[in-house]
Amino acid sequence: MSRYLVNIWETVSTLIIGLGVTFKHMLHIRRGYVTLQYPEEKWPRPERKIGFDHNDYNVIRSRLHVDIDDCIGCMKCARACPVGCIHITTVKVPKGVDLGTTSNDTKKRLLVTRFDIDMSECMYCNLCTYPCPESCIYMTGGPNSGKHPIDYEFSEYDRSNLIYRFANISPEEVERITTPPAKPETEGVKA
Amino acid sequence: MVLNIGPQHPSTHGVLRLKVKTDGEIVSEITPIIGYLHRCFEKHCENLSYEQVIPYTDRCDYIASMNNNFGYVVAVEEMMGIEVPERVEFIRVIMAELNRIASHLLALGTYGLDIGAFTPFLYMFRDRERILDLLEMTCGARLLYNYMWVGGLSHDLPVGFVEAAYDFLDYFEPKVKEYNDLLTYNKIFIERTADIGVMPAEVAINYGVTGPNLRGSGVAWDLRKAEPYSVYDRFEFNIPVGQGIVGTVGDCWDRYWVRVQEMLESVKIVRQALQQMPSEGDVHAALPKKVRPPKGSIYKRTESPRGDLGYYIISTGKPVPYRVKMRSPAFTALSVLDEIARGWMISDVLAILGSLDIVLGEIDR
Amino acid sequence: MFENLPYPDLILWLLLAGLLLFGLMAVNALAAVYAERKISAFMQDRLGPMGQGAGFHAGKWGLLQTVADALKLILKEDIIPRAADRRLFIIAPYIIFIGAFIAISALPFSEYIQVIDINLGIFYLLAVCSLGVVGLITAGWASDNKWSLYGALRSAAQIVSYEIPAALSIIVVVMLTGTLDLQGIIRAQEGLIWGILPNWIIFNNPFTFLAFFIYFISGVAETNRTPFDIPEAESELVAGFHTEYSGMRWAFFFLSEYANMFIVCGIATVAFLGGWQSPVPGFLDSGGWGLFWFFAKLLSLIFVMIWFRWTFPRLRVDQLMGVAWKVLLPLALLNIFGVGLWSLYIG
Numbered sequence: 001m002s003r004y005l006v007n008i009w010e011t012v013s014t015l016i017i018g019l020g021v022t023f024k025h026m027l028h029i030r031r032g033y034v035t036l037q038y039p040e041e042k043w044p045r046p047e048r049k050i051g052f053d054h055n056d057y058n059v060i061r062s063r064l065h066v067d068i069d070d071c072i073g074c075m076k077c078a079r080a081c082p083v084g085c086i087h088i089t090t091v092k093v094p095k096g097v098d099l100g101t102t103s104n105d106t107k108k109r110l111l112v113t114r115f116d117i118d119m120s121e122c123m124y125c126n127l128c129t130y131p132c133p134e135s136c137i138y139m140t141g142g143p144n145s146g147k148h149p150i151d152y153e154f155s156e157y158d159r160s161n162l163i164y165r166f167a168n169i170s171p172e173e174v175e176r177i178t179t180p181p182a183k184p185e186t187e188g189v190k191a
Numbered sequence: 192m193v194l195n196i197g198p199q200h201p202s203t204h205g206v207l208r209l210k211v212k213t214d215g216e217i218v219s220e221i222t223p224i225i226g227y228l229h230r231c232f233e234k235h236c237e238n239l240s241y242e243q244v245i246p247y248t249d250r251c252d253y254i255a256s257m258n259n260n261f262g263y264v265v266a267v268e269e270m271m272g273i274e275v276p277e278r279v280e281f282i283r284v285i286m287a288e289l290n291r292i293a294s295h296l297l298a299l300g301t302y303g304l305d306i307g308a309f310t311p312f313l314y315m316f317r318d319r320e321r322i323l324d325l326l327e328m329t330c331g332a333r334l335l336y337n338y339m340w341v342g343g344l345s346h347d348l349p350v351g352f353v354e355a356a357y358d359f360l361d362y363f364e365p366k367v368k369e370y371n372d373l374l375t376y377n378k379i380f381i382e383r384t385a386d387i388g389v390m391p392a393e394v395a396i397n398y399g400v401t402g403p404n405l406r407g408s409g410v411a412w413d414l415r416k417a418e419p420y421s422v423y424d425r426f427e428f429n430i431p432v433g434q435g436i437v438g439t440v441g442d443c444w445d446r447y448w449v450r451v452q453e454m455l456e457s458v459k460i461v462r463q464a465l466q467q468m469p470s471e472g473d474v475h476a477a478l479p480k481k482v483r484p485p486k487g488s489i490y491k492r493t494e495s496p497r498g499d500l501g502y503y504i505i506s507t508g509k510p511v512p513y514r515v516k517m518r519s520p521a522f523t524a525l526s527v528l529d530e531i532a533r534g535w536m537i538s539d540v541l542a543i544l545g546s547l548d549i550v551l552g553e554i555d556r
Numbered sequence: 557m558f559e560n561l562p563y564p565d566l567i568l569w570l571l572l573a574g575l576l577l578f579g580l581m582a583v584n585a586l587a588a589v590y591a592e593r594k595i596s597a598f599m600q601d602r603l604g605p606m607g608q609g610a611g612f613h614a615g616k617w618g619l620l621q622t623v624a625d626a627l628k629l630i631l632k633e634d635i636i637p638r639a640a641d642r643r644l645f646i647i648a649p650y651i652i653f654i655g656a657f658i659a660i661s662a663l664p665f666s667e668y669i670q671v672i673d674i675n676l677g678i679f680y681l682l683a684v685c686s687l688g689v690v691g692l693i694t695a696g697w698a699s700d701n702k703w704s705l706y707g708a709l710r711s712a713a714q715i716v717s718y719e720i721p722a723a724l725s726i727i728v729v730v731m732l733t734g735t736l737d738l739q740g741i742i743r744a745q746e747g748l749i750w751g752i753l754p755n756w757i758i759f760n761n762p763f764t765f766l767a768f769f770i771y772f773i774s775g776v777a778e779t780n781r782t783p784f785d786i787p788e789a790e791s792e793l794v795a796g797f798h799t800e801y802s803g804m805r806w807a808f809f810f811l812s813e814y815a816n817m818f819i820v821c822g823i824a825t826v827a828f829l830g831g832w833q834s835p836v837p838g839f840l841d842s843g844g845w846g847l848f849w850f851f852a853k854l855l856s857l858i859f860v861m862i863w864f865r866w867t868f869p870r871l872r873v874d875q876l877m878g879v880a881w882k883v884l885l886p887l888a889l890l891n892i893f894g895v896g897l898w899s900l901y902i903g
Binding site for chain 2: 010011017021022123130139
Binding site for chain 3: 022037
């Protein structure tokens with residue numbers, strides 16, 4: 001019998017303690033709420049510089065971005081990618097054609113005709129960004145969107161829009177660059 | 192009556208299917224059917240380089256990715272004989288323990304949800320969110336980190352992390368009392384969990400159950416103490432074991448309670464690690480040029496929030512592992528379900544399942 | 557009120573009253589759902605429905621959220637599973653709804669506002685309240701779904717068991733007031749007791765105080781709300797008896813659930829908290845204020861129900877029956893005995 005009464009008492013007292021907890025939370029909602037009213041309010045963007053030194057490494061996992069002008073077509077990122085979502089095609093250029101240099105003063109030897117990243121396949125592991133000798137692939141804003149507002153919102157209605165094409169060179173231009181300068185005598189031999 | 196719980200069911204914690212034979216409400220046989228989340232982790236590993244496996248380990252136990260990374264890199268490092276810098280070890284421990292707290296918070300919250308209490312779940316998620324913020328600050332990702340690398344870390348701690356971590360710990364400790372008031376010592380909760388699904392120590396050991404589930408049965412087995420890896424031998428912490436405070440040793444409540452206590456122990460470890468951590472040190476110092484372990488094999492286990500997480504790796508000296516086998520603690524925990532949940536009611540089966548804290552990502556891999 | 561009206565007028569009156577009651581039920585459900593959302597959110601450190609964006613949004617503080625929900629439910633596709641017993645499946649929500657509807661019609665909202673004043677009022681309410689269980693069983697059976705069946709059987713057991721302590725607690729009230737008429741019960745609670753407290757039955761003596769809680773707990777159980785929500789326990793039975801329902805039919809279940817809350821709290825208000833009586837005699841107790849007091853008491857009881865739901869875990873089905881038969885029933889019987897002795901020797 002006493003066990004019975006103690007049981008009832010324990011039930012009532014612990015339940016009242018629980019009710020107290022929720023009631024306190026309800027009263028203190030003004031200073032305690034954690035809701036982020038999403039479209040109006042946004043998550044504070046991490047206040048960190050975007051750079052490749054360790055003290056200011058960009059630790060944002062977002063869209064991959066490639067500074068295509070700095071890319072030398074070494075394919076290291078494509079090999080590092082565990083899911084293989086980076087597709088690069090390079091074309092050898094004939095001797096004498098100068099592709100310029102990257103911002104690190106490395107001479108570009110290959111013409112990158114295709115640099116596609118399928119962000120729908122990407123698993124955001126960040127492994128592609130480390131081996132890049134030119135630091136030209138990194139995770140931040142969208143494709144070719146200036147110097148990169150960090151955003152997390154890149155959903156698309158069509159999956160094909162998630163394939164980011166970074167190589168901005170047209171086929172005609174590729175044709176023009178890769179065609180060796182016409183030499184009249186060889187033409188004559190062929191004929 | 193044969194009842195089909197899952198694969199779409201609110202409380203199967205993932206895509207698990209339980210074929211349950213019932214007599215009215217009483218359950219006479221449970222057959223877990225797994226494989227709905229199979230993603231060929233082990234087969235993938237045979238085709239990926241050692242570094243590329245790490246993001247896949249993230250996705251096994253997605254609730255505690257840091258711990259999965261940890262186990263894998265420790266195993267590969269031991270194969271290659273790499274000594275990692277001290278700072279790296281401490282950062283790894285901090286991350287792993289923070290992630291353990293996050294994982295336990297999720298386990299306890301969803302357990303409350305299984306029992307029918309909605310509010311503790313959201314309180315715990317609120318606090319878990321702060322841990323995820325810390326981890327996001329560190330490595331940019333909130334859930335799947337790929338932070339620990341073979342021989343080091345992907346990058347150092349960010350500026351201001353230590354203060355933020357202390358802030359969190361100070362904030363978190365009093366919150367545990369709130370959970371206790373709201374859920375742990377709630378009489379209805381006790382009624383639902385005490386004496387339910389008792390797992391005696393022998394049964395637990397026979398089935399190979401590890402982690403908080405084993406400790407809930409009263410066996411003080413924790414790899415952090417028993418086979419200290421990394422720098423765990425430098426910290427003072429206790430191994431909480433189930434004592435049957437409100438019921439029998441090894442019941443659902445004990446498993447729950449062990450997790451609550453473990454969060455507090457983890458807080459202790461993180462505090463000590465933050466104090467002892469060398470403030471300088473290059474986290475990339477010991478990164479090998481090429482991860483190519485010598486020919487041979489290794490089985491290394493670490494203590495993940497769900498128990499002994501083992502990696503068996505065979506190397507043929509190539510940059511790609513010949514075989515990576517993962518010993519999943521959640522898998523063994525699920526296998527014991529039939530044994531301990533027979534004869535209980537449907538509601539109890541779900542309570543027992545919740546108390547085992549399984550993650551289907553790890554079971555199916 | 558209108559028993560003496562000529563026939564066509566009577567029909568008109570009944571139609572009008574019915575429409576008003578239906579409106580009340582709908583508004584009650586809308587308001588209660590909104591309150592439930594907001595209160596639960598506040599208890600959980602959230603904000604709940606908030607609409608402030610451009611375009612279609614849910615109004616300030618999400619006030620239009622439930623309206624939008626209702627609209628969505630009306631527009632939703634009506635799905636009847638092929639294996640279901642079609643006729644029973646269709647009829648089940650209406651049975652529950654009718655149970656709630658005819659109960660609500662007997663509630664005295666104020667001294668003057670009451671649709672039907674039956675001299676057996678409280679007896680009628682208790683009887684009609686348990687009509688809903690027929691609908692629940694029908695729904696569970698007709699769905700041809702094992703979860704629904706479990707939910708239905710659980711709810712049948714639960715509601716039938718909790719009827720008993722609830723009725724026994726109400727008997728205490730009838731003993732003290734000596735009438736089954738709702739207005740009569742309320743009138744008996746006029747004035748003050750012991751100089752300070754209003755002469756409500758709950759304050760009459762310690763036994764009635766207990767009886768109120770027994771009734772209220774049983775009421776929570778009868779309305780299938782946490783911690784007694786095992787018929788629809790979402791983590792066990794998916795959604796219990798209404799697993800297979802969608803759209804407007806589901807909305808009827810929903811409407812009835814909130815209407816049942818309203819009724820249970822209404823009965824508690826009438827029987828124990830003095831109905832439309834003002835807490836301080838002579839203070840704001842003229843005609844219109846009766847409505848205010850009635851709703852104030854009723855809504856605060858509904859708040860407590862919501863508060864329960866967002867704090868407590870759920871009981872197991874056998875524990876639930878245990879609470880009814882081992883705790884509430886003996887206490888309720890003890891109460892009857894105690895009140896009898898009290899009114900003989902003390903009161």
